[in-house]
Amino acid sequence: MSTDVRLRVDGVEVVVPAGCSVAAALRLAGHVSTRRALDGGGRGACCGMGVCFECRVRINGVERLGCLARVADGMEIVCDA
Amino acid sequence: MRELSTEILVVGAGPAGIAAAVSAERAGARALLVDMQAEPGGQIWRGQWNNATDRAARRWLTALRGSPVATRYGLRLVDFAAPGLAVFDGADGPLRVRCERLIVAAGARERLLPFPGWTLPGVFGAGGLQVLVKNGWPVAGQRIVVAGSGPLLLAAAATLRKAGAQVLCIAEQTGAADLARFAAGLAPHPGKWLQAAALRGRLAGVAYRCNAWVERAEGTERLESVRLRAGRSVERIACDALAVGFGLVPNTEIAQLLGCELRDGAVVVDVHQHSSVAGIYCAGEICGIGGVDQALAQGEVAGRAAAGSGERPRALRRDCARSARFAQTLRRHFALRDELRELATADTVLCRCENVRYADAAACRSQRDARLQTRLGMGHCQARICGAAGEFLFGWTAATPRPPLAPAPLTCFTEPTSDPEPPAQESA
Amino acid sequence: MNQDVVIVGGGIVGCAIADRLARAGVAVCLVERDVLGGAATAASMGHLVVLDDDPAELTLSSYSCALWRELAPLLPDNADYRTTGTLWIARDAAEMAEAERKRTRLAAAGVNGELLTAQQLAACEPALAPNLAGGLRVAADAVVYPPVVAAWLARRAVAAGARLRCGVAVSAIGDGEVVLDDGSRLRARHIVVANGCSVPELLSGAPVRRRKGHLLITTRLQPQVRHQLVELGYVQSAHGEASESVAFNVQPRPTGQLLLGSTREFDAPAGSVTPRLIARLVERAVEFLPGLAGRTALRAWTGFRPTTPDHRPLIGPWPLRAGVWLAGGHEGLGVTTALGTAELLAAQLLDLPLPFDAAPYAPGRFTSAVASHVH
Ligand SMILES: Cc1cc2nc3c(=O)[nH]c(=O)nc-3n(C[C@H](O)[C@H](O)[C@H](O)COP(=O)(O)OP(=O)(O)OC[C@H]3O[C@@H](n4cnc5c(N)ncnc54)[C@H](O)[C@@H]3O)c2cc1C
Ligand SMILES: Cc1cc2nc3c(=O)[nH]c(=O)nc-3n(C[C@H](O)[C@H](O)[C@H](O)COP(=O)(O)OP(=O)(O)OC[C@H]3O[C@@H](n4cnc5c(N)ncnc54)[C@H](O)[C@@H]3O)c2cc1C
Ligand code: FES
Numbered sequence: 012m013s014t015d016v017r018l019r020v021d022g023v024e025v026v027v028p029a030g031c032s033v034a035a036a037l038r039l040a041g042h043v044s045t046r047r048a049l050d051g052g053g054r055g056a057c058c059g060m061g062v063c064f065e066c067r068v069r070i071n072g073v074e075r076l077g078c079l080a081r082v083a084d085g086m087e088i089v090c091d092a
Numbered sequence: 093m094r095e096l097s098t099e100i101l102v103v104g105a106g107p108a109g110i111a112a113a114v115s116a117e118r119a120g121a122r123a124l125l126v127d128m129q130a131e132p133g134g135q136i137w138r139g140q141w142n143n144a145t146d147r148a149a150r151r152w153l154t155a156l157r158g159s160p161v162a163t164r165y166g167l168r169l170v171d172f173a174a175p176g177l178a179v180f181d182g183a184d185g186p187l188r189v190r191c192e193r194l195i196v197a198a199g200a201r202e203r204l205l206p207f208p209g210w211t212l213p214g215v216f217g218a219g220g221l222q223v224l225v226k227n228g229w230p231v232a233g234q235r236i237v238v239a240g241s242g243p244l245l246l247a248a249a250a251t252l253r254k255a256g257a258q259v260l261c262i263a264e265q266t267g268a269a270d271l272a273r274f275a276a277g278l279a280p281h282p283g284k285w286l287q288a289a290a291l292r293g294r295l296a297g298v299a300y301r302c303n304a305w306v307e308r309a310e311g312t313e314r315l316e317s318v319r320l321r322a323g324r325s326v327e328r329i330a331c332d333a334l335a336v337g338f339g340l341v342p343n344t345e346i347a348q349l350l351g352c353e354l355r356d357g358a359v360v361v362d363v364h365q366h367s368s369v370a371g372i373y374c375a376g377e378i379c380g381i382g383g384v385d386q387a388l389a390q391g392e393v394a395g396r397a398a399a400g401s402g403e404r405p406r407a408l409r410r411d412c413a414r415s416a417r418f419a420q421t422l423r424r425h426f427a428l429r430d431e432l433r434e435l436a437t438a439d440t441v442l443c444r445c446e447n448v449r450y451a452d453a454a455a456c457r458s459q460r461d462a463r464l465q466t467r468l469g470m471g472h473c474q475a476r477i478c479g480a481a482g483e484f485l486f487g488w489t490a491a492t493p494r495p496p497l498a499p500a501p502l503t504c505f506t507e508p509t510s511d512p513e514p515p516a517q518e519s520a
Numbered sequence: 521m522n523q524d525v526v527i528v529g530g531g532i533v534g535c536a537i538a539d540r541l542a543r544a545g546v547a548v549c550l551v552e553r554d555v556l557g558g559a560a561t562a563a564s565m566g567h568l569v570v571l572d573d574d575p576a577e578l579t580l581s582s583y584s585c586a587l588w589r590e591l592a593p594l595l596p597d598n599a600d601y602r603t604t605g606t607l608w609i610a611r612d613a614a615e616m617a618e619a620e621r622k623r624t625r626l627a628a629a630g631v632n633g634e635l636l637t638a639q640q641l642a643a644c645e646p647a648l649a650p651n652l653a654g655g656l657r658v659a660a661d662a663v664v665y666p667p668v669v670a671a672w673l674a675r676r677a678v679a680a681g682a683r684l685r686c687g688v689a690v691s692a693i694g695d696g697e698v699v700l701d702d703g704s705r706l707r708a709r710h711i712v713v714a715n716g717c718s719v720p721e722l723l724s725g726a727p728v729r730r731r732k733g734h735l736l737i738t739t740r741l742q743p744q745v746r747h748q749l750v751e752l753g754y755v756q757s758a759h760g761e762a763s764e765s766v767a768f769n770v771q772p773r774p775t776g777q778l779l780l781g782s783t784r785e786f787d788a789p790a791g792s793v794t795p796r797l798i799a800r801l802v803e804r805a806v807e808f809l810p811g812l813a814g815r816t817a818l819r820a821w822t823g824f825r826p827t828t829p830d831h832r833p834l835i836g837p838w839p840l841r842a843g844v845w846l847a848g849g850h851e852g853l854g855v856t857t858a859l860g861t862a863e864l865l866a867a868q869l870l871d872l873p874l875p876f877d878a879a880p881y882a883p884g885r886f887t888s889a890v891a892s893h894v895h
Binding site: 171172173174457458460461464465466467470471472474494495496499500501502503504505506507 | 556667686687738803812818821
């Protein structure tokens with residue numbers, strides 16, 4: 012079950028365990044902040060449950076929440092940070 | 093646009109929604125269970141779908157697997173195109189679901205309160221970090237402070253520790269006397285006792301401090317340390333993460349949009365979990381914070397009632413009553429202290445989405461005034477975070493939700509051109 | 521307590537009047553039952569636009585837009601004033617002919633417009649659909665965030681000596697006084713009723729009806745358009761008597777958000793959002809801006825425009841009671857025309873030279889209808 016998944020984060024290939032959330036994958040790949048707030052400050056996942064919207068990133072071109080989405084092979088993730 | 097139809101639509105696949113959908117099918121109705129997460133389980137059973145470790149989770153997740161309930165995950169309810177026609181947004185585009193009756197089991201979120209540094213990456217909700225970890229967020233070897241209020245702090249700390257984190261301390265803002273009374277109040281709830289004791293067992297060696305709260309999070313690009321106040325002393329603790337939450341707030345937005353009556357921030361229901369609007373049932377934390385046993389009992393009642401099986405078996409009535417008493421104990425003993433209203437400084441961001449400063453919001457007359465004059469609550473989260481904070485900080489009543497319930501592609505709001513798909517059951 | 525003037529209603533109109541009178545040295549008290557700018561003013565798009573379907577409307581709106589340009593440098597940043605210009609869009613030759621007539625009418629009032637061919641239109645706003653016939657660009661039109669301006673005008677009035685009472689409603693108008701819903705009374709020589717759609721609650725028979733509108737705003741993103749974009753068919757929607765109409769009207773906000781309008785409905789009592797109308801509004805917008813389909817909706821809302829039978833506002837003395845003045849019924853143009861309204865009303869009330877003929881706006885034009893309603 013626990014095989015690895017390959018995805019690209021801001022153009023860089025990353026390998027993470029299957030079944031983890033996109034938010035977790037980004038953290039595993041070393042990204043601490045994944046979004047820039049209006050004042051330029053870094054922000055990252057906070058509520059973990061689809062409420063705060065801090066973890067939003069573009070997944071395959073569409074804005075989605077990293078804490079709700081699961082990783083999949085070939086995913087293209089773009090952060091705004 | 094994809095379209096499905098079902099007899100009973102259950103929104104939210106936490107304990108309440110799962111129990112509702114399974115019970116509705118057992119009572120002879122067709123149910124469709126939808127959740128915005130990738131798997132069923134809600135908050136407490138996150139990550140257990142393929143690996144249930146908890147007894148109740150195993151029981152209900154197995155029941156769900158074996159039941160003809162149709163399921164769809166990764167879909168968020170964002171609007172109703174008409175009464176009985178729900179619009180969901182997902183990675184594959186919008187989905188419409190036609191239903192005769194609706195059960196809303198949207199659970200609760202954490203109350204987060206502003207203090208200097210709370211927007212730094214590395215500061216999470218307490219349950220927030222817990223559920224992130226359950227979905228693979230790495231914490232092994234990290235130094236973590238758990239803070240805020242309520243029994244969830246223990247559960248969160250236990251999960252973090254199990255995942256290899258070093259939990260530096262648990263700071264509970266409630267005083268020792270109230271905590272002792274809460275513990276005593278647990279006596280009539282043997283299950284809760286066991287749970288609490290087991291959690292403490294798993295947390296052996298972790299400092300648990302009452303009357304203590306985090307005043308400030310420090311760091312430049314990410315969290316580096318917190319300042320913890322306990323009584324008159326303040327201590328600086330270097331750490332990698334802070335998990336801080338101040339209790340739970342029911343997610344009532346869906347019910348509110350449908351016109352259901354609320355009281356004290358929770359949906360009002362009758363003994364059949366029926367709301368004030370015909371055909372709409374609500375179950376679980378959205379009817380008031382009460383824990384997993386209450387969610388399961390209410391879910392069963394709602395599922396059976398929505399399926400037309402009105403009478404409630406004695407055992408179920410007993411479960412409901414007992415869990416309602418526990419909910420009361422919970423509310424009574426974790427009241428938030430006044431000092432927490434003083435943590436934010438003038439420059440502290442209150443609305444994380446629109447970066448509204450505390451002082452600018454505080455100068456307004458009401459939540460609505462602040463919305464109009466400062467953009468408070470006008471961003472992505474639609475005041476889910478700052479609204480619950482403003483309620484505590486200023487006594488403001490949260491604005492009534494407007495559609496969409498969450499930001500969603502414009503394509504969710506146009507009329508479908510394609511033919512409806514067959515009923516959910518056949519295509520499930 | 522005594523004052524010269526009590527103003528009922530802290531929408532953009534009441535606030536503009538309070539500001540105008542207070543700065544003229546008049547002792548003013550502004551009474552707002554809820555929050556400043558919280559009703560139609562909050563719901564509005566805030567497009568500051570010259571409209572010309574009726575000569576009186578052209579006079580008032582062009583005069584007002586000039587006042588906005590004077591005010592702009594003083595406004596705070598969060599008033600979001602931007603000179604976006606308006607791009608009136610023609611879909612076919614007939615609408616292009618209308619664009620030309622519109623240009624001529626605007627020119628007569630001293631407002632410059634520039635006709636654009638299909639190619640020029642595409643170059644000007646590349647996000648527009650390719651099959652359009654052309655358009656008319658009115659460069660001086662602007663946009664603003666109305667509730668912030670309303671509150672700012674009220675603060676400026678207070679700085680000039682006005683009193684502000686928020687959170688208390690006027691429940692009745694008597695002779696030389698208003699009765700507040702806390703039971704107290706405010707005496708004044710003049711009472712200006714500027715309470716938007718609620719005018720008839722205080723002045724029985726005042727011919728103000730509510731016309732509901734829907735708007736939708738997207739999340740922030742890189743700007744896709746620069747002008748406020750309006751289809752030329754808009755006028756028909758705005759002034760037609762159809763019980764329900766939808767016209768393409770899109771505004772780029774300084775935040776990078778797009779504000780999508782607009783619908784018009786008579787006799788829709790509830791303030792709730794009607795999904796069917798949101799669908800029509802979005803579909804209409806996508807016809808003109810195909811790229812919109814990929815954008816994210818953040819929020820939809822509704823508001824009520826205060827309308828009159830001839831679509832002209834009511835500005836001037838209320839004929840049925842001495843000392844009572846009316847400033848209302850601005851329909852879908854009241855943010856734009858609030859400043860001109862304040863000038864015109866102040867001139868009448870203070871006996872100053874009129875900026876333009878007040879007759880077309882006189883509430884007395886409906887007096888026979890009103891009187892028969894009252895008796
Ligand atoms: C972050 C967090 C962690 C928690 N951890 C624990 C714990 O470890 N131990 C414990 O005893 N209790 C925990 N709790 C409390 C626990 O949530 C409740 O006791 C119980 O799970 C409530 O069940 P429920 O079914 O009412 O709600 P939930 O379990 O919250 O389920 C609600 C579901 O509805 C879904 N949902 C909400 N809105 C929508 C929408 N618009 N569209 C689609 N789906 C939607 C959510 O994704 C969620 O899956 C936690 C609570 C939170 C908020
Ligand atoms: C969807 C929509 C889009 C629009 N777009 C535009 C646009 O782009 N450009 C434009 O120029 N115009 C636009 N308008 C029109 C504009 O918003 C209105 O014409 C204008 O706001 C009217 O202002 P007002 O002050 O008369 O009314 P309001 O803003 O409604 O203010 C009336 C005030 O009176 C208060 N009040 C009511 N009764 C009492 C009482 N008894 N005692 C005390 N206070 C009371 C209310 O609380 C309210 O604050 C739009 C309107 C709508 C609905
Ligand atoms: S972490 Fe809050 S929405 Fe994902």
